[in-house]
Amino acid sequence: DGGITQSPKYLFRKEGQNVTLSCEQNLNHDAMYWYRQDPGQGLRLIYYSQIVNDFQKGDIAEGYSVSREKKESFPLTVTSAQKNPTAFYLCASSTQERPRAEAFFGQGTRLTVV
Amino acid sequence: DAKTTQPNSMESNEEEPVHLPCNHSTISGTDYIHWYRQLPSQGPEYVIHGLTSNVNNRMASLAIAEDRKSSTLILHRATLRDAAVYYCILRANFGNEKLTFGTGTRLTIIP
Numbered sequence: 001d002g003g004i005t006q007s008p009k010y011l012f013r014k015e016g017q018n019v020t021l022s023c024e025q026n027l028n029h030d031a032m033y034w035y036r037q038d039p040g041q042g043l044r045l046i047y048y049s050q051i052v053n054d055f056q057k058g059d060i061a062e063g064y065s066v067s068r069e070k071k072e073s074f075p076l077t078v079t080s081a082q083k084n085p086t087a088f089y090l091c092a093s094s095t096q097e098r099p100r101a102e103a104f105f106g107q108g109t110r111l112t113v114v
Numbered sequence: 115d116a117k118t119t120q121p122n123s124m125e126s127n128e129e130e131p132v133h134l135p136c137n138h139s140t141i142s143g144t145d146y147i148h149w150y151r152q153l154p155s156q157g158p159e160y161v162i163h164g165l166t167s168n169v170n171n172r173m174a175s176l177a178i179a180e181d182r183k184s185s186t187l188i189l190h191r192a193t194l195r196d197a198a199v200y201y202c203i204l205r206a207n208f209g210n211e212k213l214t215f216g217t218g219t220r221l222t223i224i225p
Contacts, residue, residue, distance in 0.1 A: 006157075033213055042201070042217035043158070050211075058212060090157050098207050102148065105157030 003027065006091050006106035013085075013113050021076045021109045023091035030096040032074035033103070036060060037088040046089075049074055050096065078111065085113045118202045123220040132189040134219055136202030139183045144207040147178060149187045151198040152218070158201060161187065197223045 004025040013019045023032065031050050035043040045058030049068040063082025068074055074093075078085045088110050094103040119137040126132040138147065146165050150158040162169055162176045164185070169176045175188040189196055201218040205211065 031211070031213075035215070042199075043215040045212055045214050048212060056212075059214070088155075092157075092213070094213065102160035102163065103150075103213060105159065107157050108155075 004091060004093050004104050004106045006089075006109050008109060009107065011109055011111045013111070015113055016080045018080060019078050019085075019111065021078070021089055021091075021111070023074045023076065023106060025072055025074075025093040025104070027093055027095075027104060028071070029093035029104075030071070031094045032068070033092040033094075034058075034064075034066065034074070034076045035090040035092065037090060037108075043090060046076065085111060087111060118204060118216055120200070120202055120216065120219045122217065123222065125222045125224055126189075126192050127224050128194060129191055132192045132196070132221065134187040134189075134200050134202075134221065135184065136186070137184045138202070138204055141182050141204055142206070145204040146207060147176065147182075147185050148203050148205050149174070149176065150201045150203070150215075151196075152201070153198045158215075161200070163205070192221075192223050194223050194225065197221055 007022045033048040034046040037043050044060050046064050047058050047066040049055035052071050055066050055068050065077045088108050090108045091106045092103045095101050146163050148163040149161040151161050152158040162174050164176045177186045199218040199220050201215050
């Protein structure tokens with residue numbers, strides 16, 4: 001089945017450690033996105049990529065880094081510079097075809113830093 | 115980016131229709147109106163989208179105002195499984211798209 005996969009579902013890390021969240025899609029989508037969601041809040045955009053080897057900062061990029069070396073993969077690294085990394089992280093992908101079709105989301109990774 | 119405004123929360127009785135409003139007064143002529151919903155502890159899922167005309171699919175209907183400054187997502191017969199946060203967003207038809215979401219409307223279904 002085509003889709004977008006995030007792993008792991010739950011992740012625990014010690015404070016001060018970098019951690020990388022995986023996002024893979026087999027939908028042949030050009031655009032991929034990372035969001036952060038805190039309890040009871042909406043989605044906030046961290047980084048997005050419209051094409052391989054290119055990405056842009058979203059609204060809350062500080063303390064995060066990404067890479068886009070392959071079309072199907074868009075990993076997110078939460079660095080030790082992120083002051084409050086505990087959150088629910090969501091990855092999405094979308095075609096660039098016009099008219100804009102729907103975006104597809106993964107099931108999320110819940111990161112807890114202790 | 116053009117923004118949308120939605121009520122923070124709404125309640126509806128089970129098996130009754132639900133009308134979820136969204137205001138987007140700064141919408142541009144080529145922006146599509148998209149709706150997504152997020153069930154607890156899951157990623158959002160696409161519901162419906164439209165440009166100017168009203169749209170129907172198996173999940174819902176989308177009614178778009180003639181001036182396109184507002185829209186309404188209609189769930190014809192709400193069930194308990196429709197309890198979720200509903201997001202209304204605008205998607206530009208060209209250019210570098212950030213794909214941003216607001217806080218959405220939390221829909222509670224009363225049995």
